[in-house]
Every structure is written in C-alpha cells, then in structure tokens.
Amino acid sequence: MKRIALVVDKNLSLGEQANIVAILSGALSRENEGMYDSETLLDKSGVQHAGIKNSLVVLKSKTAALSKFITQASENEEISSVVFTRNGQALNDKYSEYKELIRNNELENLEPVGIGVYGGEAVIREMTKKFSLLR
Template sequence: MSVLPDENKKRFIAVLSKKMELGRSLNVLGHLSVGLSSQLEANESQYVDYEDMDGNLHPNLSHYPFIVLKADNSNKLRKVREEAISRNIKFTDFTSSMTEGGSILQQQRTKEIKEADLEYLGVCIFGDTEVLREFTKKFSLYK
C-alpha cells in the first residue's frame, strides 16, 4: 500500500441551491462532480481502491473528503464562483440554463444570457481545505 497524503489537507466542496428538489439537486451534483474531476491533473487528487473480505474490489474512490453544502440563493453561489476565479481555484458551476434539452441547446441558451442574469444552481470546487474554508464556512451542510 502506498503512502497517502494527509486527507484533511484538500477537499472537494459542492455548494447547491437549497431551492431545488432532490432529483434536480442530485443531477446537478453529478454534473458538477464529473466536470470538476476532469479538470484535475493526475497527481492533484488521490483515489483509492477498497477491497472487502471476499476479495471484491470497490474502485477509485476519493481519498479526500467531498463536502456538500447549501446556499440560500443564486447570488451566494455566484460569490463562491467569483472567489474560485479570483483565487485560481479549479471549479465547475451549473445554471438553470443547463437543465432542459440536450447540451447543444443548453449551450445556446446559456450564451444568450448575461452572466449577471444567470441563475446558479450549484458550484463545485477543489483545493486546500483552509483556503476553501475561508469563503465556504458560512454555508451549512446539505441535509
């Protein structure tokens, strides 16, 4: 078994709008997670395999915590996005323009909306725990 870095040094944090119903929240979280993980370099995050007593493999789970928080509204999500940009933190975001139809239609719809008018449904970030806490500590856990 290889030596892993301290699992508390980095983390994934997703902040979701509390105004969404559960099914939509899970869909948004899935899109955010896949999108963010595709941006990470091979050595940036750590993934581990688990093996049960019967020898079955449970592969490729994040060594780092993945925390899900909730935001009251789109503007609070926009601020998380802005902080990520200003601090050069890798992120993904998801807006209401990305919910209906296929990705081509969603891209066209999004392009027709000014950023200030976008309704953010979620933002997902990855980075050093202490840095991320500086601007996410005000959010509560998604329950």
C-alpha cells in the same frame, strides 16, 4: 491536503440537488486529475470502490449568496471551480444547445444553481464556512 466543496441552491428539490452534485463532481474530476486515484481500488471480493483522495462536503446556499460565491470563486486563482445552471437543467440531452447558451450569455442570465470548488483545504474551508451542510 486538498478539499472539495459542492454548494447547491437550497430552494431546489432533493432530486435536483443530487443531480447537480453528481454533475459538478464529474466536471471537477475531469479538470483535476488528482481528485481520484488513477489505480483501480478493489476489495478482496473483487468489488471496485471509489478512490477519492480528498475530503468532500456538500453544502447549501441561498440563491443570492450562491451567485456572490460563484463570482468570488471564479476570481480566485488558488482554486478550481465549475458551475451548473438552471438553464443546463432545462436542456436535458441537448448539449449543443447548452453550449451555445452558455457561450452567448453572462453568468447572471444563466441562473446558477450550483458550484463545485477544489483546492487547498484551508482556502476551501475559509471560502465556504458561511454555508450549511446539505441535509
């Protein structure tokens, strides 16, 4: 069984956190086709429902712990991870500038504000047990 964990900086506003969760979810699903069922899931009324096949948890972290976790996750070959940064938030609708900024900087210069991780349930639970649920 697989698990998805999204960890965001707890110092951000609720709206910023929600935005990061959406971005990270989309990016992770693009990299991991198995997160969602490829078949359309309709109820008897014909309304389409999300076909997510794995448990998903949204967690919060202090900035320093988040940066440390990002490094740990990026070095773990058992999982898939994707990061979003404060710089990305600031470059709304300027994707070419965002790509250039990311490609020309080290992680610590980009101010990460969230990470999504996907992998085996036991591995993800162990890696994220230090974080609290986002409420």
